[in-house]
Amino acid sequence: MNAIPEHEAKAWIGGFGVAVPRGATARTPAELEAAAGGLTPPLVVKAYGPGLVHKSDAGAVRLNVGSPGAAAAEMLGALAAQGIEPAGFLVEEQAEPGVEMIVGAVRDPVFGPVLLAGLGGVWTEALHDTALRLLPVTEADARAMLDELRGKALLDGLRGRPPVDKDALVKLLLAVGSAVESLGEGFGEFELNPVICGPSGVIAVDARRIDA
Ligand code: ADP
Numbered sequence: 368m369n370a371i372p373e374h375e376a377k378a379w380i381g382g383f384g385v386a387v388p389r390g391a392t393a394r395t396p397a398e399l400e401a402a403a404g405g406l407t408p409p410l411v412v413k414a415y416g417p418g419l420v421h422k423s424d425a426g427a428v429r430l431n432v433g434s435p436g437a438a439a440a441e442m443l444g445a446l447a448a449q450g451i452e453p454a455g456f457l458v459e460e461q462a463e464p465g466v467e468m469i470v471g472a473v474r475d476p477v478f479g480p481v482l483l484a485g486l487g488g489v490w491t492e493a494l495h496d497t498a499l500r501l502l503p504v505t506e507a508d509a510r511a512m513l514d515e516l517r518g519k520a521l522l523d524g525l526r527g528r529p530p531v532d533k534d535a536l537v538k539l540l541l542a543v544g545s546a547v548e549s550l551g552e553g554f555g556e557f558e559l560n561p562v563i564c565g566p567s568g569v570i571a572v573d574a575r576r577i578d579a
């Protein structure tokens with residue numbers, strides 16, 4: 368099983384029409400500061416590399432960053448104290464808050480690749496509110512997946528919030544399905560967690576791809 372770095376997984380899924388934040392990578396804090404030049408704040412800085420699977424748990428994600436170089440330098444120190452040496456840093460634009468979803472796929476040993484959509488982003492494991500479908504899925508299947516979520520009212524706009532862009536979310540589900548199928552036997556695991564869903568679009572701010 369071979370894990371692909373986050374920015375490469377994002378570039379790959381971006382090629383299937385999934386929106387991802389604009390970003391850049393660098394090996395050192397100073398290079399990161401320079402690489403962030405064309406990006407619009409607020410920014411997010413993340414460290415990546417082997418040993419950084421759940422980045423927030425290790426303190427490897429910083430939101431609302433003004434100076435990416437300074438944030439990366441601080442992160443380097445905090446990671447070194449845990450014995451982690453990152454392979455590099457990712458700086459990217461920070462998406463507006465919205466409803467956080469998980470969209471992914473796993474390989475069932477008998478049936479093959481299964482598409483997953485769930486509510487909750489980082490809280491997915493506590494909420495147990497997910498829908499599953501064998502691939503390939505049609506547009507009707509993707510819509511039905513969203514309809515069977517217990518918390519689907521969150522997508523329709525609760526307490527005066529605008530409804531999320533469901534058409535964009537359905538398109539994203541179909542894109543993830545096609546992307547996973549394109550990997551064939553090479554597919555191991557794929558996860559976008561979270562996809563941040565707003566009234567005019569959805570954006571995948573984390574991507575994890577592990578090839579078989
Ligand atoms: P991990 O899941 O490895 O801990 P993430 O990349 O998912 O790390 O980042 C942790 C959290 O930070 C996300 O769940 C999301 O809420 C927030 N986040 C990460 N990147 C962005 C971004 N570009 N824009 C807005 N929020 C982000």
Ligand code: MG
Pocket residue numbers: 560561573
């Ligand atoms: Mg994540």
